[in-house]
Amino acid sequence: MAFIDYYKILEVDKKATEAEIKKAYRKLARKYHPDLNPNDKEAERKFKEINEANEVLSHAENRKKYDDYGENWQHAEEFEKSKQQRQYQGNGQQGGFGGGGFSGGGDFSDFFESMFGGRTSSGGGRRSAQFKGQDFNAELHLELKDVYTTHKRTLTINGKNIRINIPAGIENGQQIKISGMGGEGSGGGPKGDLYITFTVANHTKFKRDKNNLYATVDLDLYTALLGGEITADTFDGKVKLTVKPGTQNGTKVKLKGKGFPVYKKEGEFGDLYLTYQIQIPINLSEKEKELFTELATLRNS
Amino acid sequence: MNMENLIPIPILCAHYEVEMSFFTNLNEMGLLEIKTIETSQYIDSDAVHEIEKMVHMHQELDVNIEGIDIVFNLLQKIDMLQNELTALKNRLRLYES
Numbered sequence: 001m002a003f004i005d006y007y008k009i010l011e012v013d014k015k016a017t018e019a020e021i022k023k024a025y026r027k028l029a030r031k032y033h034p035d036l037n038p039n040d041k042e043a044e045r046k047f048k049e050i051n052e053a054n055e056v057l058s059h060a061e062n063r064k065k066y067d068d069y070g071e072n073w074q075h076a077e078e079f080e081k082s083k084q085q086r087q088y089q090g091n092g093q094q095g096g097f098g099g100g101g102f103s104g105g106g107d108f109s110d111f112f113e114s115m116f117g118g119r120t121s122s123g124g125g126r127r128s129a130q131f132k133g134q135d136f137n138a139e140l141h142l143e144l145k146d147v148y149t150t151h152k153r154t155l156t157i158n159g160k161n162i163r164i165n166i167p168a169g170i171e172n173g174q175q176i177k178i179s180g181m182g183g184e185g186s187g188g189g190p191k192g193d194l195y196i197t198f199t200v201a202n203h204t205k206f207k208r209d210k211n212n213l214y215a216t217v218d219l220d221l222y223t224a225l226l227g228g229e230i231t232a233d234t235f236d237g238k239v240k241l242t243v244k245p246g247t248q249n250g251t252k253v254k255l256k257g258k259g260f261p262v263y264k265k266e267g268e269f270g271d272l273y274l275t276y277q278i279q280i281p282i283n284l285s286e287k288e289k290e291l292f293t294e295l296a297t298l299r300n301s
Numbered sequence: 302m303n304m305e306n307l308i309p310i311p312i313l314c315a316h317y318e319v320e321m322s323f324f325t326n327l328n329e330m331g332l333l334e335i336k337t338i339e340t341s342q343y344i345d346s347d348a349v350h351e352i353e354k355m356v357h358m359h360q361e362l363d364v365n366i367e368g369i370d371i372v373f374n375l376l377q378k379i380d381m382l383q384n385e386l387t388a389l390k391n392r393l394r395l396y397e398s
Contacts, residue, residue: 030362035354036372039383131316132349172394173387187316190308190346207395214395 003071004111006053014067018058025054052112062116069115133192134183142166144202148235148261157181157194164196169211169263172200206235211270213259219243219276234258234272241274249278307336307343317356326366327355332373 007014010024028050030036037043056062108116138157150168154161162181170176175197182192207214217232227245231238239255252275259270284292310324324344328335333352336343344352351373358364358372 026362033357033362035357036376038376038380130353131313132346132353135350171387172391188312189316190349193350202394209392209395 002111004049004052004109006056006066009049009053010057012057016057018060021054021057025050025058029054048107052108055108056112056116065115131185131187131189133185133189135192136182136194138194138196139199140166140196141199141201142170144200144204144206144208145235147198147200150261150266155196162194166198167264168261169265170198170200171210171263172198172202174198174263204235205233206272208260211260211262213270213272214275215272216275216277219247219278221278221281223247224249224276224278232274235260243276247276247278249276251276304338304343306346307338308346308349310335310342310344313344313349313352317353317360319356319359323356323359323366327352327369330366330370332366332370 007016010016010021010028012020012024016024029047032043032047032050034040034044034047037047056066136157138155140153140155147166147170148168150166152163152165154163156162162178164178175195178194178196180191181194185191202208205215213235215233217230219230222228223230223243224247225245227243227247230241230243232241233239234255235258239258241253252273255272255274257269258272262268262270281288310321313319313324314321324333324335324342327333332355333344333348336345355369355373358369359366364372
């Protein structure tokens with residue numbers, strides 16, 4: 001557990017006045033407030049930090065304790081005891097750092113908890129109690145093949161099992177909202193919502209752009225030259241293709257409706273684009289070299 | 302009229318400790334829709350999430366109604382840009398091996 005420099009967090013001098021601390025806190029709170037920085041974990045972390053710093057520095061007793069012990073905070077309790085014994089005043093003022101009953105708080109660093117126990121006052125920030133329950137955020141990691149078909153999945157969110165329907169065609173980074181699956185509201189307020197963000201990894205040979213899929217298909221030189229039939233993979237099976245004689249390297253073919261399912265449009269699919277990649281034979285035998293030379297001569301004459 | 306999803310404004314005023322004028326001003330600014338049934342005024346429960354954000358901005362950051370309007374416009378823009386960025390990142394995967 002490391003010492004936290006609260007002055008540095010609020011970007012103020014150690015001699016800063018109460019007003020300067022308040023001003024610095026408010027400025028940083030405006031910058032990192034979670035309602036102004038949605039889905040920004042870094043801002044959320046900074047906001048917690050500045051709130052904690054404010055909790056200590058805007059509260060005279062807390063600030064004094066913090067200033068007195070500073071980096072020696074781990075010995076604070078011992079110092080405190082010996083000081084009390086020396087002074088023997090017993091005025092009962094030392095009990096002020098107990099746990100505080102602040103509704104939205106509680107998320108403090110180990111350093112803070114060990115020095116102050118919990119939130120000690122409502123500090124400088126007024127935080128109104130939530131009416132609507134807290135929204136929950138979850139991230140679901142899936143493979144591309146998982147989102148090819150609509151399926152159900154059971155998730156455990158805050159110890160509760162929730163069965164959700166995952167529609168085929170969901171995109172990487174897409175977020176869906178499930179109403180009423182968040183925390184309980186207060187004072188008759190509605191429940192919060194559950195937001196699920198999907199991360200879709202692709203370990204297939206197909207590349208996806210929305211509903212279209214792209215892949216390359218190896219084509220041997222002779223089929224490219226003379227034409228013929230080949231079998232190519234689609235996402236969920238195989239397809240027979242007729243290759244025209246004289247097919248060039250990089251030729252694209254479009255297979256309509258063989259792409260990825262369209263989100264929430266059952267039975268609708270994008271297209272599959274195949275690019276032919278012609279394989280040039282290597283390690284030619286003497287006979288092959290002879291024949292290719294003959295072909296070359298024929299071409300050039 | 303389905304009243305199930307409607308929350309009476311006085312309940313919200315009491316809960317958030319704000320004046321009725323806060324909601325009427327937001328309504329005038331087009332930031333929320335107040336529904337009047339007989340003589341009572343309500344807000345759709347779907348709007349509570351946004352309202353809560355507005356209350357926080359107002360109470361915790363001292364942002365006035367005009368400021369809230371500006372912030373919400375910018376947040377909408379950020380949301381749009383973030384969606385565009387995700388879509389572009391997904392497209393970029395096409396060119397990455």
